Amino acid sequence: MTVEIMTIREMCDAFGVTPRTLRFYESKELLAPIRDGQKRLFTKRDRARLKLILRGKRFGFSLEEIRQLLDLYDTGDRQHTQMLRTLELGSERLRELEVQRAELDNAISDLRKQMAWVEQTLSSMNNLSEAAE
Numbered sequence: 001m002t003v004e005i006m007t008i009r010e011m012c013d014a015f016g017v018t019p020r021t022l023r024f025y026e027s028k029e030l031l032a033p034i035r036d037g038q039k040r041l042f043t044k045r046d047r048a049r050l051k052l053i054l055r056g057k058r059f060g061f062s063l064e065e066i067r068q069l070l071d072l073y074d075t076g077d078r079q080h081t082q083m084l085r086t087l088e089l090g091s092e093r094l095r096e097l098e099v100q101r102a103e104l105d106n107a108i109s110d111l112r113k114q115m116a117w118v119e120q121t122l123s124s125m126n127n128l129s130e131a132a133e
Contacts (some may be wrong), residue, residue, distance in 0.1 A: 023040075061093065
């Protein structure tokens with residue numbers, strides 16, 4: 001049986017986020033929990049949206065990009081527009097990540113070379129010190 005409504009604590013436990021995070025996403029109009037006095041009650045739709053928000057953040061999308069994608073869900077075209085835009089943004093982000101990976105690979109290679117040079121230099125210094133004794 002699927003739970004229809006979750007409290008803020010249940011959402012935090014289920015998704016590994018803090019209450020502050022949920023309130024922040026609500027303030028950015030990414031989530032719209034039911035308000036019962038001071039209590040926030042999250043629906044199945046909120047859970048699906050939070051899952052997409054967290055995935056988007058993991059991929060490096062901005063909150064504004066995520067909000068725009070979520071807003072496209074309700075356009076009434078069976079999510080066609082939303083999927084097209086997601087594909088566009090995803091392709092852009094993938095290119096950016098691939099460039100970052102190449103830059104990191106270069107930095108790692110350069111650092112390894114530098115460390116090898118330092119180790120070799122230290123070894124030479126130690127050998128000279130031992131020979132002088």
